[in-house]
Amino acid sequence: MLIDFSNHLDYLWALLPETVLTAGALILLMYDGFARRRSSDSRAVGWGSLVVLSLAIVANIWLMGVEEASRTGMVAIDGYRIFTNFLFLGAAALVVFISFDYTTREGMTQGEFYALLLFAVVGMMLLAGSRDLILIFLGFELMSIAVYVLVGFNRRDPRSAEAALKYFLLGAFSSAFLLYGMAMLYGASGTTNLGIMRGLFDAGRLSIVAIAGIALLAIGFGFKVSAVPFHVWTPDAYEGAPTPITAFLAAAIKASAFAAFIRIFVVALGDLHEYWEGIIWVLAMLTMIVPNVIALVQDNIKRLLAYSSIAHAGYLLVALIAANESGMASFLFYLVAYTAMIVGAFAIVLALAGKGDERQRLSDYAGLGWTHPWAAAVLSIFLVSLAGLPPTAGFIGKFYILQAAVEADYIDLSVVLVVTTLISYWYYLRVIVSMYMKPCVAEIGRVPWGAALRAVLVVCVAITVYLGILPSWPLLKARQSVEGLVPVAEQVADVRP
Amino acid sequence: MLFESLVVSAALFAVGVAGVLLRRNAIVMFMCIELMLNAVNLSFVAISRYAGIEGQLFVIFVMTVAAAEAAVGLAIIISIFRHYESVDVRNFRLLRW
Numbered sequence: 055m056l057i058d059f060s061n062h063l064d065y066l067w068a069l070l071p072e073t074v075l076t077a078g079a080l081i082l083l084m085y086d087g088f089a090r091r092r093s094s095d096s097r098a099v100g101w102g103s104l105v106v107l108s109l110a111i112v113a114n115i116w117l118m119g120v121e122e123a124s125r126t127g128m129v130a131i132d133g134y135r136i137f138t139n140f141l142f143l144g145a146a147a148l149v150v151f152i153s154f155d156y157t158t159r160e161g162m163t164q165g166e167f168y169a170l171l172l173f174a175v176v177g178m179m180l181l182a183g184s185r186d187l188i189l190i191f192l193g194f195e196l197m198s199i200a201v202y203v204l205v206g207f208n209r210r211d212p213r214s215a216e217a218a219l220k221y222f223l224l225g226a227f228s229s230a231f232l233l234y235g236m237a238m239l240y241g242a243s244g245t246t247n248l249g250i251m252r253g254l255f256d257a258g259r260l261s262i263v264a265i266a267g268i269a270l271l272a273i274g275f276g277f278k279v280s281a282v283p284f285h286v287w288t289p290d291a292y293e294g295a296p297t298p299i300t301a302f303l304a305a306a307i308k309a310s311a312f313a314a315f316i317r318i319f320v321v322a323l324g325d326l327h328e329y330w331e332g333i334i335w336v337l338a339m340l341t342m343i344v345p346n347v348i349a350l351v352q353d354n355i356k357r358l359l360a361y362s363s364i365a366h367a368g369y370l371l372v373a374l375i376a377a378n379e380s381g382m383a384s385f386l387f388y389l390v391a392y393t394a395m396i397v398g399a400f401a402i403v404l405a406l407a408g409k410g411d412e413r414q415r416l417s418d419y420a421g422l423g424w425t426h427p428w429a430a431a432v433l434s435i436f437l438v439s440l441a442g443l444p445p446t447a448g449f450i451g452k453f454y455i456l457q458a459a460v461e462a463d464y465i466d467l468s469v470v471l472v473v474t475t476l477i478s479y480w481y482y483l484r485v486i487v488s489m490y491m492k493p494c495v496a497e498i499g500r501v502p503w504g505a506a507l508r509a510v511l512v513v514c515v516a517i518t519v520y521l522g523i524l525p526s527w528p529l530l531k532a533r534q535s536v537e538g539l540v541p542v543a544e545q546v547a548d549v550r551p
Numbered sequence: 552m553l554f555e556s557l558v559v560s561a562a563l564f565a566v567g568v569a570g571v572l573l574r575r576n577a578i579v580m581f582m583c584i585e586l587m588l589n590a591v592n593l594s595f596v597a598i599s600r601y602a603g604i605e606g607q608l609f610v611i612f613v614m615t616v617a618a619a620e621a622a623v624g625l626a627i628i629i630s631i632f633r634h635y636e637s638v639d640v641r642n643f644r645l646l647r648w
Contacts, residue, residue, distance in 0.1 A: 187609070188605065188608065188609050188612055191609075191616070192612055192616065195619070195620065199616075199619055199620060199623050202624075202627060203623055203627075206627050206630060209630055212634040212635070212645060215627070215631040215633075215634050216631060216634075216645055218627045218630070218631070219577060219627050219631050219640070219643065220640075220643075222623070222624055222627050223571070223577065223580055223581065223640075226581070226584045226620055226624065227571055227584055227587075229588075230564075230567070230584055230587035230588050233591045233613065234564060234590075234591045234594070236609075237591050237594040237598065237606075237609075238594075240595070240598060240605065240606060240609070241557075241594065241598040241602065244601075244602035244603060245602070245603070246605045246609065
């Protein structure tokens with residue numbers, strides 16, 4: 055099927071996965087409005103949201119066979135969008151699975167939880183798949199507003215409310231910067247379409263308005279992907295949010311912000327690489343060094359993983375600044391690997407924390423290797439992968455990012471990446487050492503491992519190990535989906551006078 | 552007129568940023584964020600006189616989004632007021648590095 059946006063009905067087809075998700079989320083909200091407040095009803099809404107997610111995956115598979123008439127349509131239909139769509143839908147499904155037990159345990163039985171999750175996914179998919187500044191802004195806000203609510207969803211817990219307030223204030227603050235940057239780019243180029251914009255900038259003499267726009271956009275995206283020095287909200291929001299939402303924040307939300315970051319900077323502003331590489335270089339440098347050092351002294355496991363996720367944003371920034379095809383392919387590969395390992399790690403943290411999220415300190419994990427050997431073993435796999443040791447997905451992902459950085463001649467960044475990875479071994483291995491070599495302080499007792507949670511752990515371990523041992527097929531797919539992303543934008547530039 | 556409008560917009564934006572960074576009352580901080588958004592709206596309208604209709608479309612969307620954000624933001628502020636009996640962000644220190 056050929057999508058040509060001169061026919062307005064084609065927007066519906068181009069946005070079919072998003073349409074399915076939105077309709078499904080609205081139906082679930084309606085159902086929940088008439089349902090009684092019981093955990094079985096909440097569970098029904100949860101299963102309903104899984105059905106909607108799988109329908110959206112089917113729609114996304116259908117989208118693979120669709121061609122677009124021009125590369126300047128408001129909605130992109132390219133491999134990049136389809137790949138990221140699969141990633142977001144998969145991450146959301148994993149989060150729904152780990153939410154079942156958590157919402158029952160913490161008494162958050164409102165069905166809106168799942169509907170909001172679906173709305174957030176719609177926002178992410180719009181964000182990663184649009185070629186227009188207006189749609190990117192709308193996608194950002196659709197995602198963020200749903201997630202502000204989700205972070206504060208546990209109303210009985212003051213930590214959740216505090217996290218929501220901090221996340222909300224800084225999120226809205228950063229949106230304003232992002233918007234101002236978009237206004238400047240629009241003023242400098244006269245269009246909001248990213249496909250057309252690339253041809254309108256002349257790298258030789260760039261107006262001050264465009265440079266200000268790039269700087270403001272970099273600040274706004276810096277907040278959104280939690281790059282140092284704009285990261286202060288991240289540990290607070292991650293620690294206070296309900297744990298499934300923390301996993302969602304770390305995996306999917308960050309991934310979608312990065313996807314839009316790449317679409318604007320590498321695709322639309324790719325010819326202006328010399329103007330933005332300086333600021334991104336500084337951000338990448340700081341984002342690799344600072345969180346890895348701060349994480350050394352953390353003793354709350356959620357906070358430790360939050361700092362680890364900031365550090366991973368630094369590694370992804372290296373893939374972004376490389377701005378070549380292998381950089382983008384390694385970025386997509388790393389996102390898949392990172393989603394599997396961080397969701398798995400948070401799933402274990404969620405189950406071990408017990409009612410009221412009491413056990414989050416590192417000392418609570420002492421002796422876990424002897425009392426709960428399976429949990430300790432699985433958590434160790436995820437931590438080893440996050441640290442980037444072979445034979446896991448984290449190692450291969452980091453290796454490909456390094457390769458892309460070296461290809462693009464960023465030797466300094468590659469060296470810092472390796473050194474900070476070595477530093478990070480200390481705090482990841484500290485958790486493993488405490489699990490296996492320290493005596494148990496307080497008995498954790500029986501931990502209820504629901505079937506859904508077990509399934510998620512199996513899937514995450516399988517992906518982590520599979521990507522670590524046989525990375526060539528996934529990497530090939532990642533490479534195919536970014537193929538033509540940049541050169542096609544150049545073709546558009548040639549067409550315009 | 553374009554230059555003057557952009558200067559006014561930048562000044563308003565700077566006032567908003569200063570407000571968010573200096574004030575400690577959550578509601579005032581939120582109002583300053585709204586001020587920043589409206590400053591950007593002014594730029595959009597001014598630019599769209601020269602660059603085409605997209606700027607004005609953008610403003611409509613930004614106003615809609617700001618309304619939705621206000622609904623959620625005020626709800627969050629109310630929920631935190633229930634816990635702390637205060638909206639001063641200096642009092643919220645359960646989470647700290």
